[in-house]
Amino acid sequence: MATTTIILLCIAAFSAGLVDAIVGGGGLIQTPVGLILLPNLPVATVIGSLKIPAFSGTFFAAIQYIKKVKMKWKMLLTMMLLAFCAAFIGSKLLSMIHNDFMKPIVLIVLSLVAIYTYSKKNFGANTEKNLTPKREIFYGIIISIIIGFYDGFIGPGAGSFLVLAFITIVGFNFLHASAHAKMVNLATNFGSILFFLIKGTILWNIAIPMALCNAAGGFIGAKIAIKKGNSFIRIFFLLVVVGTLIRFGYDVFFKK
Secondary structure (H helix, E strand, O other): OOHHHHHHHHHHHHHHHHHHHHHHHHHHHHHHHHHHOOOOOOOOHHHHHHHHHHHHHHHHHHHHHHHOOOOOHHHHHHHHHHHHHHHHHHHHOOOOOHHHHHHHHHHHHHHHHHHHHHOOOOOOOOOOOOOHHHHHHHHHHHHHHHHHHHHHHHOOOOOHHHHHHHHHOOOOOOHHHHHHHHHHHHHHHHHHHHHHHOOOOOOOOHHHHHHHHHHHHHHHHHHHHHHHHHHHHHHHHHHHHHHHHHHHHHHOOOOO
16 A cells, blocks of 8 residues: 555544544544545445444543543443443444435434524533432433444444434533543444444554554544533534535535
């Protein structure tokens, strides 16, 4: 493989790790670049290989969040286990059927998210829900199953959807939502990786250098998010949602 191709993939991986650590949505950068630069490879091979850097970036970002943000581990561990299983099933289903029929639905949802986030200036600024631990775990189960399956089946924007779910359903602020989303996203990535490992579709010669760059981006992105706080994360979240919206809009209306 050409050195130039690997360098470009590594730049995309670093950028994806940086964005993903703050609000999720790194797949919006990494996945299209991978598919463009590796057009002769099967899509499953490209997607499977990109899950390795996605996992590494999320891992190092999660470590930074754990050091600075108080985590609700009882809820998180339950969510991570379910998200892992759901992502594995989603990736298995992806290998059998095409996912284009879901893109118009995602497009509508993202449009509503962008409008709501922009119009509600205090969205994600503070926690307003006082849920019991049992209620938090119940909501966590629903979130992890749905978004875990989505991440394994489609992928782009899953991290942002997790952040959104933690804010709107559980009542976290942006910083705590991002921290908890990283842990669940770690489990979804691992679930997909396990499936692609079993299938034997991972190209380690691109996965390893990209993983190092994605990890560096994740490390830096998490530090920026923790330092800047909720207002910065809200703006970044909105930008990523709009970017994801444009991506899915292109897929729905223009891509053959």
